[in-house]
Amino acid sequence: MTEPLRVVAVSGSLHNPSKTDVLIDEILRQLGEELNVQAHIIRITDVGPQFAGVLNRSQLPRSVEDELRRVETADLLVVASPVYRASFTGLFKHFFDFVDQYALVDTPVLLAATGGSERHSLIVEHQLRPLFGFFQALTLPVGVYAHESDFDGYRIDSPLLVERIKTSIRRGLPLITSSVQEKRRIRQALDEGEQVDTGVAPQEPQKPVRLYT
Ligand SMILES: Cc1cc2nc3c(=O)[nH]c(=O)nc-3n(C[C@H](O)[C@H](O)[C@H](O)COP(=O)(O)O)c2cc1C
Numbered sequence: 225m226t227e228p229l230r231v232v233a234v235s236g237s238l239h240n241p242s243k244t245d246v247l248i249d250e251i252l253r254q255l256g257e258e259l260n261v262q263a264h265i266i267r268i269t270d271v272g273p274q275f276a277g278v279l280n281r282s283q284l285p286r287s288v289e290d291e292l293r294r295v296e297t298a299d300l301l302v303v304a305s306p307v308y309r310a311s312f313t314g315l316f317k318h319f320f321d322f323v324d325q326y327a328l329v330d331t332p333v334l335l336a337a338t339g340g341s342e343r344h345s346l347i348v349e350h351q352l353r354p355l356f357g358f359f360q361a362l363t364l365p366v367g368v369y370a371h372e373s374d375f376d377g378y379r380i381d382s383p384l385l386v387e388r389i390k391t392s393i394r395r396g397l398p399l400i401t402s403s404v405q406e407k408r409r410i411r412q413a414l415d416e417g418e419q420v421d422t423g424v425a426p427q428e429p430q431k432p433v434r435l436y437t
Pocket residue numbers: 237238239241242243244245306307308309310311338339340341342343344372
């Protein structure tokens with residue numbers, strides 16, 4: 225791939241400094257060792273106050289709309305949230321509730337979470353994976369979970385965690401590269417005026433859709 229991979233990371237943390245942000249930084253660092261990436265990080269600490277009380281996408285400020293568009297057009301998403309009451313943070317979910325239902329179809333997504341306890345590691349499988357399954361995204365097979373003792377303050381202090389991230393990326397690489405090549409093939413064909421059957425019904429991005437009908 226000559227064009228850099230457009231990676232968008234979303235951190236659901238409500239704190240700064242944040243262990244979730246530290247985890248995202250390490251994931252992006254390792255991705256950069258494997259692929260030519262152009263990364264953009266969306267932090268709920270930054271954008272949360274701008275959309276927390278907004279119920280409809282049309283009422284969002286431009287800055288949040290721009291972030292949503294980045295998510296919807298990313299080549300790869302890295303999503304990470306701290307565990308709050310056994311799930312992702314409410315504002316992390318509220319942010320993804322604005323994302324178009326079909327915008328993430330076949331987008332590879334690396335799932336990650338941080339928690340205070342080891343006991344909530346299945347948040348990745350029981351909360352994050354179903355959410356991105358709903359979007360018909362390509363969730364990478366190996367998710368990443370980090371807990372309190374993987375950190376020394378706000379620094380990763382766990383060779384096992386570093387290894388887990390490596391495994392997540394290595395196992396995800398075939399999915400990432402094939403999805404990006406397919407996306408670029410479709411884009412090029414469209415640019416050249418060809419009719420392309422993507423297998424996905426076209427949607428007007430802003431049009432509200434009724435779910436489960
Ligand atoms: C309101 C709240 C609820 C939490 N609930 C859980 C929980 O259910 N399970 C858990 O393991 N950790 C829980 N934690 C701990 C955080 O998940 C943990 O400290 C996380 O690493 C914080 O990430 P951050 O530094 O990015 O904000 C909770 C923390 C807060 C503030």
